[in-house]
Amino acid sequence: NLYRPMAAGVAQDDEANLAAAKAFVSHLIETVDPEEFDEVFGVICSPSHVSFTDKSNLVATLRGQVNAIMVVTEPFATAFAIGEIGGSIVVDIGAGTTDIARIHGTFPTDEDQVTIQEAGDWLDLELKNLIAKKFTGAQITKDMVRKWKEESSYVGGDVRTVEVSLSVDGKSQNVDIGDLIQEACELLIPKVGNAIKRIVAEADPEYQPVLRNNIILSGGGSLIEGLAERVAREISDIGDVNVWCVENPLEKVAEGALMLAGEMPDDMYTSIN
Ligand SMILES: Nc1ncnc2c1ncn2[C@@H]1O[C@H](COP(=O)(O)OP(=O)(O)OP(=O)(O)O)[C@@H](O)[C@H]1O
Ligand SMILES: [Mg+2]
Known part of the structure; x- marks a missing residue:
C-alpha cells in the first residue's frame, strides 16, 4: 500500500496515514541510531504554508520519537542546499x-510564498483522464x-511517440500516448507561470531584476x-528571465535539511516534549 500522509500538502490525520508517517520517522531515527540518552533534533520540511492543524498533526506524529524540531519550507531547504539563499525564486x-x-537571505514568510495544488x-x-478519453474502455490505474x-514527461518541441501497453476491455493493446503526455505536462505551464509572475510582482521593485x-x-x-526553457518562454513577458533546474531534484530538500541540521544553533529548535 502506498500512503500519502501529506496529500495535497495537508497532513492527513486518519489512523493509517498517521501510522505510516510514524513508522517512517521511526525508520529514519533507526538509521541514525542515537544512544539512549541522546536528544533527537529534527529538521522538518513542509510545503510553504503550515497551518495550525498541520503543525498539531506533525507534532502528534513526532512526539515520543523526536525531542525538538525546526520546521522550514521545502523551497528554503532547497535554496540552502545549493547556496542560493541570497536572492532567488x-x-x-x-x-x-x-x-x-x-528567497532573500532569511527564512521566507507567508507573504513570500505561494502554494498551488497543481x-x-x-x-x-489529468493524464489519466486524457488517456481514458482517447482510449475508451482502457483499464488504467x-x-x-x-x-x-516519469519515464517520458516532456514539454515543448515536436510531439514524440511513447508506446505503452494497456488493457482495453480486457484485451492487451499497444498504444501511443506521446501526444497526451505532452498535452498533460503543458497544462502545468500556465499554472506555474502565473504563480511565478505573482511572486515577482509582489516583490520589492528594486529587487525584482535579481x-x-x-x-x-x-x-x-x-x-x-x-521544462526550464518552456517556463522561461511562458513568463518572458515580464522581462529577461533566467530559469534553471537543480541537479538531483528529488534529494535537494533532504540535502538542505541535513545541512541546516549541521549549521543551525540549538535555539532554532522548538521543544515538543
Ligand atoms: N521524470 C519525471 N517527470 C515528471 N514528474 C516526475 C518525474 N520523476 C518524478 N516525478 C514526479 O515528482 C513527484 C515527486 O516529487 P518530490 O519527491 O519532489 O515530491 P514530494 O516532496 O514527495 O511532494 P510535496 O513536495 O508535494 O510534498 C511525483 O509526482 C513524481 O511522479
Ligand atoms: Mg517536496
Whole structure:
C-alpha cells in the first residue's frame, strides 16, 4: 500500500496515514541510531504554508520519537542546499503541491510564498483522464500513469511517440500516448507561470531584476524534459528571465535539511516534549 500522509500538502490525520508517517520517522531515527540518552533534533520540511492543524498533526506524529524540531519550507531547504539563499525564486514541483517562494537571505514568510495544488499527483490525474478519453474502455490505474509520466514527461518541441501497453476491455493493446503526455505536462505551464509572475510582482521593485534572473526549478516535477526553457518562454513577458533546474531534484530538500541540521544553533529548535 502506498500512503500519502501529506496529500495535497495537508497532513492527513486518519489512523493509517498517521501510522505510516510514524513508522517512517521511526525508520529514519533507526538509521541514525542515537544512544539512549541522546536528544533527537529534527529538521522538518513542509510545503510553504503550515497551518495550525498541520503543525498539531506533525507534532502528534513526532512526539515520543523526536525531542525538538525546526520546521522550514521545502523551497528554503532547497535554496540552502545549493547556496542560493541570497536572492532567488525557488519553484518546488512536488507530488502534492507546487511551492513557489521568494528567497532573500532569511527564512521566507507567508507573504513570500505561494502554494498551488497543481503538481505531480494532479498531473497524473489529468493524464489519466486524457488517456481514458482517447482510449475508451482502457483499464488504467494512477500508478501506471505515474510510471509512464516519469519515464517520458516532456514539454515543448515536436510531439514524440511513447508506446505503452494497456488493457482495453480486457484485451492487451499497444498504444501511443506521446501526444497526451505532452498535452498533460503543458497544462502545468500556465499554472506555474502565473504563480511565478505573482511572486515577482509582489516583490520589492528594486529587487525584482535579481529574482527574475534566478528562478530555480526543483522537486520531482522539474524532471519534465524541456521544462526550464518552456517556463522561461511562458513568463518572458515580464522581462529577461533566467530559469534553471537543480541537479538531483528529488534529494535537494533532504540535502538542505541535513545541512541546516549541521549549521543551525540549538535555539532554532522548538521543544515538543
Ligand atoms: N521524470 C519525471 N517527470 C515528471 N514528474 C516526475 C518525474 N520523476 C518524478 N516525478 C514526479 O515528482 C513527484 C515527486 O516529487 P518530490 O519527491 O519532489 O515530491 P514530494 O516532496 O514527495 O511532494 P510535496 O513536495 O508535494 O510534498 C511525483 O509526482 C513524481 O511522479
Ligand atoms: Mg517536496
